[in-house]
Amino acid sequence: MRHEAGTAGINVMDGESVLQxxxxxxxxWWKQLSVAALILLFSLSSGLDGLLGGLIVAGAVVGYVAFARSQSRYIVTDERVKKEVGFLRIDTREYRISDxxxxxxxxxxxxxxxxxxxxDVRTSDGTSIPWVGVPDHExxxxxxxxxxxxxxxxMDRK
Structure with a gap:
């Protein structure tokens, strides 16, 4: 099967081609990154020990975000669209192209x-998959x- 995008981390069905x-x-993850920035900002005024602690905590938050982002994907195949977001709490939803x-x-x-x-990918039953922050979304x-x-x-439909 010919893929137009990388397949790393994706469970591809037989005969399915990855497009995006x-x-x-x-x-x-703006909320988590904002918390990390605030922790770092407040730690600046608390001396060297406070700064070191703030760097460690803020670094851990940024590390979590980086890992969660690396594990999250928006996927388009020739048969379905799928969203997998998160690391500790994973939010997954997929629809067949026909739906x-x-x-x-x-x-x-x-x-x-x-x-x-x-x-925002919508179906006839009113459900949707919101994809936020998609590079080259068009x-x-x-x-x-x-x-x-x-x-x-x-299917001879229009």
Missing amino acids: NRHPGWGL IQGIDTAQSLVGRLLGHGHI AVAQSVRTHQRKYDSS
């Missing part, structure tokens, strides 16, 4: 500067749209 395999942007009814994309000013955007959304059209034309 993206890690979320760092902004998905997708709509795709919404958005990009904030900060997202434009960083090259990240948001994608290319990812276009991949889904392209494979929706292929599916629709194979």
Whole structure:
């Protein structure tokens, strides 16, 4: 099977081709990173011992975020879309391409500067997969749209 994206860390079904395999942007963990920055900021005023302790705690938080990001993925294959986010608490959801009814994309000013955007993949029953901080989000959304059209034309639907 020919893959257009890396398959590391993905359980691929027989005959399935990976089209997109993206890690979320760092902004998905903005709360944790803000806590690390505050810890570091407050530790600056507490002497050398406090600074060392603050560096260790803030470093541990940043290390957790980096590892959680490396384990998190937004995946598009020729058969499904999938979200796997987290490390200690993993949030997973997937839909078959045939079940997708709509795709919404958005990009904030900060997202434009960083090259990240948001994608919301919706189904007819009202559920959705929100993808936050997706690098090159329009290319990812276009991949889904392209494979929706292929599916629709194979089923003689429009």
